[in-house]
Amino acid sequence: MNKMINLMIDGIDVKVSQDTSIIEAASSVGIKIPSLCYHQDLLPSAGCGICVVEIEGQPLPKRACCTPVYEGMKVKTNSIELRSLRKMLLEMILADHYVDCPTCISNNKCDLQDLAYIMGVKTEENAPLQTRKPIDESSVSIIRDPNKCINCGRCVTVCNDIQTVYALTTVHRGFESEINTPFSKGMAESTCINCGQCVVFCPTAALTEKTHTEQVWNELLNPAKHLVIQAAPAVRATLGEEFGMEEGSLSVGKMYAAFRKLGFNAVFDTNFTADLTIMEEGTEFVNRFTSGGTLPLITSCSPGWIKFMETFYPDLADNVSTCKSPQQMFGALVKTYYAENKNVNPKDIVSVSIMPCTAKKFEANRPEMQDSGYKDVDYVLTTREIARMIKEAGIDFAKLEDEKADDLMGIYTGAATIFGATGGVMEAALRSAYYLITKENLPSPEIKAVRGMEGIKEAIVDVKGTKVKIAVAHSLGKARELMDRIRQQIQETGKSDYHFIEVMACPGGCVGGGGQPFQSNLAARARRGEALYKEDSELELRLSHENPAVVEVYEKFLKAPGSEIAHKLLHTNYFKRDIMSGDIIEEATHKH
């Protein structure tokens, strides 16, 4: 089936399977063909033309990204003419790009900047073509600056092909063509679910998060305010990358130290509420499972997935767990439980969360997320934003001594840490659900079947003779596949044979989130996930129900999982949204 093809690239013999592109074949023998729009994880858009190569016997150069190899092919990846073509193309792109590198958010992380520098292209070679266009700041999560867009199409590919959200497309034609939302109505008036995959894949800074560092600095430097910080599980596996550490380096202790140095009054961890989520969601699952409730239960931690579900699958809203995400549970507790405990006026508390995610900004701004009586989470910063703040504060991150989080809401288990990787929530939930059903712990806490980068992972877990059918999907395209399957089962037989499902909006889970360091590829995401599994394996506490801080919060404040106060603070309801604009149409579920 997989026929092997022999070809020669720059005089080197290469053997690859058929349907391989020239750029992949070259990469397999260590030849890097210059390219700009090409990304190894996406189908080529073939826009920029930088990757042109010469093929013996062909009159015109061909794009290496989308030209398949054939037997006996002879490829030359560099020549005087190819260099001149590439430089000319780069000049054309630069002439239509708003060049403000020193203040650009992508400075030193920009593919265009890199390539222009490496190839010695001057911006002034070609007359500027650009007339400045308005910047789309309508969304609470993502800013789109068409002036920096080079029309590579990566964002459109990831939004449409991988996420199947269809919020981005090319509009108009000719030189007026640009990437925009359908009908050019702005990101806020589109189906955008704020996942930020477009941001991560953008080679320039045409798509970035809406930044809130200014606001957080102002709060930090205001002595009247009491600042509390939480950091999501996946941040500890990526923050180091922003400071030159290797992919997959874990930097929990350094992260806490940096937060303290920045001036946060209390340094906590979202992992604490990840454990709490497991208690609430695990209880919810056990209740539904044992008393014939709506199944499958679908996880609700990923705010991108929640908006996606509200837009495309509101009919399955009752299947989604009523649990808030760990970020929002944390926010609700900070201004109640923590405020009481520390005797701080909740109105003076500024609750900041560090997230691998751009959709968390949207989630924090949802009007219903004020169950503490205040805005539960005041500011959401991405991994990239907090890294910039740490740099501005002059903190040498890599050399920091490890510190610990504060006790009340800073203790966590290994079950919480793996929330950051695809399958992690499922694994953590099963560890505790098993306990809740059987009053015994799993023989081994590790459930390998739900780990790894496969799009949809399925397994049947034996809970003392009872079979629980589970599935894990990451990326919304895969979630769509799974939801369609469930919808069909329900239509055909009245019920689905799945019991429990985890969905994460981003490929790889939160380690691949839209707030993570730019241009993370799938392989890097897998390495970050490994780091989280490693931390889990090294921790003494690996089961959420054994977290002493969680036990304490129930004893002193929440009473029991699923109690009335737990429901008030930790659970939520969902809406049905318009499929074109994402606007709320009506409630899809009712708050319990």
Place this chain on the structure above:
Amino acid sequence: MKYFRSHILIETDEASVQQGAREVMNALKQELAKHNLDQEVNVLETGSLGFFERGVCIAVYPDDVIYGNVKVEDVSSLVSEHFLKGRPLTHLVIERSEKKNIPLGYDKRIVLENSGNIDPEEINDYLGVGGYLAWEKALLEMKPEDIVQTVKDSGLRGRGGAGFPAGIKWSFTSPIKGVQKYVVINADEGEPGTFKDRLIMEGDPHKLLEGTMIASLAVGATKAYIYIRGEYKLCINRLQRAIDQAYEYGLLGKNILESGFDLDIEIETGAGAYICGEETALIESMEGNRGIPRTKPPYPGVKGFMQNPTVVNNVETIANVPAIINKGADWYRNIGTAESPGTKVYTILGDVAVPGLCEVPMGTTLRTIINTYGGGMKKGSRFKSALVGGAAGIFLGDNMLDVKMDFHNLAEYKAVLGSGAILVINDSVNIVDMLESVIKFFRHESCGKCVPCRNGNEQLYKSVRKIKAGYAGEDELDKMLLIADTMQKTSFCALGQSLLLPVKSALDMFKDDFLSYINKKKAINK
């Protein structure tokens, strides 16, 4: 059968209808009835008679007189002069060159043989001139591979611009088994100055259908689409009518003529983007997507519409097929040149005396086409250049008037036959102005997918504007050439690649025009 002493053929193509052809027709009928001539003189609708810029044209047979610019108020004098007094109404007669009939040249026509002769809305008219005999022959007497072989042997090359041999294209798809296959007729004619396909479809829609049927049988497609640009309203109406009639006569549908072969033909309309004439962009558009070209390979012949094997052919190409099946490959090979057999339909526009449509054998020189079929240059003007092949064509100078026009010969001069548009330019025109509008066209029509085409066209446009404004030096010309060259070598599809032709030919042949702007800041003759 009823006998008429005279037949009036009135052209009702889109352009004539807009200029009042139907009103003239009604007035004619009334006027004839008034003089009790309606039983002697028959009034018929037909396709284009082949003249542009001549308003409503009518032909009178057997007298063989063609009137142009006929208005409703001319009708009464026309009837009284021509039909009562028996002499032509001289001031409306279109003067053709010495040899009276040549501009129409019916004897040599293949594609347009019926256009202007029969009523395009009547299947019986088409059947009456031997229509659908080829379909019957292909269906009942030939195997699909024989049809492919015949078309291969005929040497028929694609008339959409690239000139790829049609039979070879079919031979990629024909052997594929076990999947739904499609034939798509590319009638998304968008090349500036080109409307040959419109006139073929308006004048003889059944011929296109017959060709489509034969092509579908040859490649084993049971579904064919005709993708027409949405502005071609009359074409769409006439083709739909023709399709309906063909179903009614059992020439389409299930088990056609009890051969066991099923075929359905459907019309798809385009929204007018030039890029949708590119076959993969056309397929994208048919699938409901934005019209942008796909990566090739895989070619549409293997993976096209809905990822199924799809043969995409131009209207003119397919309209040649019935004659090839009827008369054989050898007959076809005898027309035209060895490398490019058959005829070519041209639209002759610009500064010629009789702008019009003609179908001539491949290899006819530009000089013959202009002088014989275009009636020579307009009075008082001198030939400077001809833009041949549409906007994506080449500016030819007077040194190339005697080049034999076919795919092969033009390629030797790095020129193309393209869409068959010939825009004749007189010597008062500055080529820079022409080039500006060509670039402006491509700047607008680029799909925007790839950098060289999207940004390159804008760069060229900026350059030419700069030259015209008098702000450019001679180095701007080198820069234009470099940009166009980069576009040719790196553009994703033919749209961006073809800019080099007009830019380079304009710079090579008419550099003085550019210099006149650069040096004097104004054109030579302005």
